[in-house]
Amino acid sequence: MNIDLTQVDAIVARVGTDANLTIPVLQEVQEAFRYIPLEAIERIAATTDMTESQLYGVATFYAQFRLAPVGEQIIKVCHGTACHVGGAEGLTESLETRLGIRNGENTPDMKYTLEAVACVGCCSLAPVVMVGERTFGSLDRRKAAAIVDELEERKDAK
Numbered sequence: 305m306n307i308d309l310t311q312v313d314a315i316v317a318r319v320g321t322d323a324n325l326t327i328p329v330l331q332e333v334q335e336a337f338r339y340i341p342l343e344a345i346e347r348i349a350a351t352t353d354m355t356e357s358q359l360y361g362v363a364t365f366y367a368q369f370r371l372a373p374v375g376e377q378i379i380k381v382c383h384g385t386a387c388h389v390g391g392a393e394g395l396t397e398s399l400e401t402r403l404g405i406r407n408g409e410n411t412p413d414m415k416y417t418l419e420a421v422a423c424v425g426c427c428s429l430a431p432v433v434m435v436g437e438r439t440f441g442s443l444d445r446r447k448a449a450a451i452v453d454e455l456e457e458r459k460d461a462k
Protein backbone atom coordinates (compact mmCIF):
# COMPACT_ATOMS: atom_id res chain seq x y z
CA MET A 305 0.00 0.00 0.00
CA ASN A 306 1.34 3.41 -0.90
CA ILE A 307 1.19 5.93 1.88
CA ASP A 308 1.72 9.66 1.94
CA LEU A 309 5.30 9.93 3.19
CA THR A 310 5.02 13.71 3.56
CA GLN A 311 2.80 12.97 6.57
CA VAL A 312 5.59 10.89 8.08
CA ASP A 313 8.12 13.64 7.40
CA ALA A 314 5.82 16.18 9.05
CA ILE A 315 5.54 13.99 12.16
CA VAL A 316 9.32 13.61 12.39
CA ALA A 317 9.74 17.37 11.92
CA ARG A 318 7.26 18.00 14.73
CA VAL A 319 8.32 15.34 17.23
CA GLY A 320 12.06 15.11 16.55
CA THR A 321 14.77 12.81 15.23
CA ASP A 322 16.43 11.65 18.43
CA ALA A 323 16.68 7.89 19.00
CA ASN A 324 14.79 8.14 22.30
CA LEU A 325 11.70 9.57 20.56
CA THR A 326 10.69 6.23 19.03
CA ILE A 327 7.46 5.86 21.01
CA PRO A 328 6.03 9.35 20.43
CA VAL A 329 6.90 9.20 16.72
CA LEU A 330 5.25 5.80 16.33
CA GLN A 331 2.21 6.98 18.29
CA GLU A 332 1.73 9.89 15.91
CA VAL A 333 2.24 7.70 12.86
CA GLN A 334 -0.41 5.34 14.14
CA GLU A 335 -2.76 8.21 14.81
CA ALA A 336 -2.30 9.42 11.23
CA PHE A 337 -2.67 6.03 9.48
CA ARG A 338 -4.49 3.95 12.17
CA TYR A 339 -1.55 1.52 11.97
CA ILE A 340 2.20 1.65 11.41
CA PRO A 341 2.96 1.03 7.75
CA LEU A 342 6.24 -0.63 6.76
CA GLU A 343 7.03 2.34 4.51
CA ALA A 344 6.72 4.69 7.48
CA ILE A 345 9.25 2.68 9.49
CA GLU A 346 11.68 2.73 6.56
CA ARG A 347 11.22 6.46 6.10
CA ILE A 348 11.73 7.24 9.77
CA ALA A 349 14.87 5.09 9.87
CA ALA A 350 16.21 6.88 6.79
CA THR A 351 15.62 10.36 8.16
CA THR A 352 16.29 10.09 11.92
CA ASP A 353 18.69 8.56 14.45
CA MET A 354 16.19 5.72 14.99
CA THR A 355 17.08 2.40 13.36
CA GLU A 356 14.64 0.05 11.64
CA SER A 357 15.26 -2.70 14.19
CA GLN A 358 14.69 -0.28 17.05
CA LEU A 359 11.43 0.91 15.49
CA TYR A 360 10.25 -2.65 14.84
CA GLY A 361 11.26 -3.70 18.31
CA VAL A 362 9.13 -1.01 19.90
CA ALA A 363 6.22 -1.44 17.47
CA THR A 364 6.02 -5.18 18.13
CA PHE A 365 6.66 -4.99 21.89
CA TYR A 366 3.82 -2.64 22.83
CA ALA A 367 0.27 -3.89 22.37
CA GLN A 368 -0.90 -0.35 21.55
CA PHE A 369 0.86 -0.49 18.17
CA ARG A 370 -0.56 -2.18 15.09
CA LEU A 371 1.44 -3.25 12.07
CA ALA A 372 -1.57 -4.10 9.91
CA PRO A 373 -4.31 -1.76 8.64
CA VAL A 374 -7.54 -1.52 10.63
CA GLY A 375 -10.99 -0.14 9.91
CA GLU A 376 -12.17 3.33 10.89
CA GLN A 377 -13.96 1.82 13.88
CA ILE A 378 -12.68 -1.13 15.89
CA ILE A 379 -15.46 -3.16 17.46
CA LYS A 380 -13.91 -4.87 20.46
CA VAL A 381 -15.77 -7.81 21.94
CA CYS A 382 -14.56 -8.57 25.44
CA HIS A 383 -13.75 -12.25 25.93
CA GLY A 384 -12.56 -11.94 29.53
CA THR A 385 -13.92 -14.44 32.03
CA ALA A 386 -17.10 -12.58 33.03
CA CYS A 387 -17.97 -11.76 29.43
CA HIS A 388 -17.12 -15.27 28.28
CA VAL A 389 -19.53 -16.68 30.86
CA GLY A 390 -22.09 -14.05 29.80
CA GLY A 391 -22.03 -15.13 26.14
CA ALA A 392 -19.17 -13.26 24.43
CA GLU A 393 -18.85 -16.04 21.88
CA GLY A 394 -22.43 -15.43 20.75
CA LEU A 395 -21.78 -11.68 20.47
CA THR A 396 -18.78 -12.28 18.24
CA GLU A 397 -20.79 -14.67 16.07
CA SER A 398 -23.63 -12.19 15.79
CA LEU A 399 -21.25 -9.39 14.80
CA GLU A 400 -19.47 -11.65 12.32
CA THR A 401 -22.80 -12.28 10.63
CA ARG A 402 -23.85 -8.63 10.73
CA LEU A 403 -20.53 -7.41 9.32
CA GLY A 404 -19.90 -10.32 6.94
CA ILE A 405 -16.38 -10.90 8.27
CA ARG A 406 -14.64 -13.18 10.74
CA ASN A 407 -13.19 -12.13 14.06
CA GLY A 408 -9.90 -10.29 13.52
CA GLU A 409 -10.82 -9.10 10.02
CA ASN A 410 -11.65 -5.73 8.46
CA THR A 411 -14.75 -5.11 6.38
CA PRO A 412 -13.84 -4.69 2.68
CA ASP A 413 -14.76 -0.98 2.84
CA MET A 414 -12.39 -0.58 5.84
CA LYS A 415 -15.16 0.88 7.99
CA TYR A 416 -14.96 -1.74 10.72
CA THR A 417 -12.56 -4.17 12.35
CA LEU A 418 -13.89 -6.93 14.60
CA GLU A 419 -11.60 -7.89 17.43
CA ALA A 420 -11.85 -10.18 20.45
CA VAL A 421 -10.04 -8.62 23.41
CA ALA A 422 -9.20 -9.46 27.01
CA CYS A 423 -11.09 -7.92 29.97
CA VAL A 424 -11.80 -4.24 29.36
CA GLY A 425 -12.41 -3.57 33.04
CA CYS A 426 -16.18 -3.24 33.37
CA CYS A 427 -17.12 -6.81 34.25
CA SER A 428 -20.30 -5.74 36.09
CA LEU A 429 -21.72 -4.84 32.65
CA ALA A 430 -20.78 -8.19 31.09
CA PRO A 431 -20.99 -9.13 28.32
CA VAL A 432 -19.40 -6.00 26.92
CA VAL A 433 -18.47 -4.51 23.55
CA MET A 434 -16.37 -1.37 23.14
CA VAL A 435 -16.24 0.94 20.16
CA GLY A 436 -13.74 3.74 20.63
CA GLU A 437 -14.45 5.22 24.07
CA ARG A 438 -18.02 3.89 24.15
CA THR A 439 -18.96 0.86 26.20
CA PHE A 440 -22.02 -1.24 25.42
CA GLY A 441 -23.00 -3.57 28.26
CA SER A 442 -25.48 -6.31 29.17
CA LEU A 443 -25.61 -7.38 25.54
CA ASP A 444 -27.16 -10.31 23.77
CA ARG A 445 -26.78 -11.34 20.12
CA ARG A 446 -29.50 -9.02 18.87
CA LYS A 447 -28.25 -5.99 20.82
CA ALA A 448 -24.70 -6.64 19.62
CA ALA A 449 -25.78 -6.58 15.97
CA ALA A 450 -27.84 -3.45 16.68
CA ILE A 451 -24.63 -1.61 17.66
CA VAL A 452 -23.58 -1.75 14.01
CA ASP A 453 -26.99 -0.40 12.96
CA GLU A 454 -26.52 2.50 15.34
CA LEU A 455 -23.01 3.21 14.08
CA GLU A 456 -24.31 3.18 10.52
CA GLU A 457 -27.15 5.57 11.40
CA ARG A 458 -24.74 7.97 13.07
CA LYS A 459 -22.64 7.97 9.91
CA ASP A 460 -25.66 8.67 7.76
CA ALA A 461 -26.71 11.51 10.06
CA LYS A 462 -23.33 13.25 9.66
Ligand code: FES
Binds near residue numbers: 386422426
Ligand atom coordinates in the same frame (compact mmCIF):
# COMPACT_ATOMS: atom_id res chain seq x y z
S1 FES B 1 -14.47 -9.77 31.49
FE1 FES B 1 -15.40 -8.41 30.09
S2 FES B 1 -15.24 -6.51 31.10
FE2 FES B 1 -14.17 -7.86 32.41
